Amino acid sequence: MKKGFSGLFIIIVVAVLFNSCRKDPSLPEEKTPYSVTYINPRSIFPEKYGMPALPADNPLTEEGVYLGRMLFYDPVLSIDSTVSCAGCHAQQNAFSDPKPYSTGVFGLTTNRNAQPLFNLAYSRVFFWDGRQKTLRELALEPIQAHNEMAMTLPYLRKRLASIPRYRDAFNKAFGSEPDVFNMTLALEQFLLTIVSKDSRFTQMWPGNFNILTQEEKTGLQLFNGLVDEDPVTGALRGGADCFHCHGSVFAQANNPNFGGIANNGLDAVITDKGFGGITGKSTDIGTFKTPSLLNVGLTAPYMHDGRFATLDEVIDHYSDQIKFSSPNLNPQIKVHGPKQRLLTTQEKAALKAFLLTMTDTVFTNNPAYKNPFK
Template identity: 40%
Template sequence: MRLPGATSLPFNIFTDSVPTNRLPQVNQKKDARLMVRIPCWIFVMMLLASGTSKALVLGQELHPPLPPDHLPPVLDLSHIPLGLSSHRNIPAENPLTAEKVALGRQLFFDPILSANRQVSCASCHLPEFHFSSPNPLAIGIQGQLGKRHAPTLVNRTYGTSFFWDGRAKTLEDQALQPIENSLELGFKVEGVLTRLRQDQQYDRLFQAAFPDGTTRTNLARALASFQRVLLSGDSPVDRFLAGDFKALTDSQRQGMWLFDSRAGCWKCHSGPNFTDERFHNTGISWRKSPPDRGLFNATKQETDQGKFKTPSLRNIAETRPYMHDGSISSLWPVIEFYNQGGIGNPYLDPAIKPLQLTTDEIVHLIEFLKALTSNSDYQAAPGATGAQPRTNP
């Protein structure tokens, strides 16, 4: 809850300012997303206390995924990074175990799940990009382009619905859909199960993880279990909110103030994961004809036309490109898009209005978003030959 008059505090409550002629430098290796919505009075006090194929033709590239041995051999099942909630969405019928995570990890990186044995989950969700993709659109079997950008899988244990259009309600439901999508892995789950049952290594892994062995349900549960341990927190913003007032620069603190006040970013990007887990129409799909209907495709409710899931902002500076269609290549034009009030259409979310931010304020916001980047344990090992993002035209 906001204190009366809280938003009328002077914008320049910080002692130092950043150079106004400097635009933010976009990290050329990646770009990503998350945040904690705190009561405004706590925020103000903290600030004061601180002292301040077809794919190739279109310029996309299928990056070879890192093999699973480039990830840490053991992923902690219980550790919760600073800034994240201890309450994770783990269904009672699929409790986390080391055996399930190990199996899910092996499956995630294995092209055995695709019809031609050449594409894996990691082909689109690369660990060196926080399990997202540097390509605007997902690239699937035989170089086919998907219809949407591959979002990060990090912190999806906190999710309440999945895919940009929310058509899956659990990670288990989400896990199998790419296998049978003709533009992604292009196979049938039954075909995958046949392969896995014929593989002695997988037979042992399934038997160790599940009493009933290799089944459709267990395949989904293993993949979901691996995704649930992909956590990212302990960013400079998290450390600042925990009391380390030197964790943020003056510019980042000004950006945080804007985020939580006049810019109104918090209205959708709230909570520990910097997403309300809801769906909004910003008008982005109205740039194409016909527009992508988003949530409407799943609900058939007229009011859901053009709505897409609010993405997390954690690691946002390292998970570009942005939007559901990967159509914006860097953070500056993203903020400009919202600064102009999105794109008008009959279903535009009423919260999307022109912000009238100055150039300096956009700089501060971008600096704040960069401070949501974490040094995560799941990153590629030093020296690994990971993918490098392409420069978007």
């Protein structure tokens, strides 16, 4: 009995001591508690698009998205503080780069064309060769690439930790000091919120055709028309067949059978293996992620290497310059050959007019995506 009592006494003394230690003002202060404002995804993703599969462990918050936006526009992410993500992904170009190859630190250039950034929440593979599956992991690539931002992660953590606005913003978003993992989560949050949904094409979708001009309607018919042979005359007829790979409300197919990743016949001899360089499979050589055609009027130059300066050149390619001997040419295009679908000048103009309905200037002027430092 006595023994039990002294035991209890010791526990109480220890507890009291421990408690008073916690209040000792000479010890570091406890972190100020933080509270975030969750963003309802329905306020970001339109019903027409459906709800994307968002990462469950990185809910969108006002504070997280804002931190991501700061990081996206901040050249301090690069070794010599000259290049930001936005330096290669400009909002007025739907977050693409008007140069075929982008310039990183020390004047070095990238070996592919910078892709536009929007509706990424609906994408399952990233980069032209589909080598990344998540945006948080993707973000570490440009930061460390010697020809983009050439940064090391320990140094970046230190640098961010030395900047008061980041100490404050990380604390608000994650209740943490600046660190690399939370930095990738913030960038992921910002990238996920970049949505393009206000083009005339999107307003038209799926059947509001009366907002199109006659020429645009002709272009739409070509876009959605199959290329096939007239069973009686054997002549080629119909459309330009773009929808198999650039169909859906996103003007982009993620269907692996048709153009999720495909070879659209640019080269007889492949120099950039694309997806094949990642999988090592000969059947993937020369295949690339199919881009969305939304905002295609703003994202020149075109293709993974920016080889076409204008939409006219792109349309000429599909009309009469497909390389039918290209390895792994997508069956949906191969089926047109060897008789190609030769579009008339009028048809080319109509197709182009239709592609230009996909431009979304509400998106390119959206203040939520602008440089927060200006």
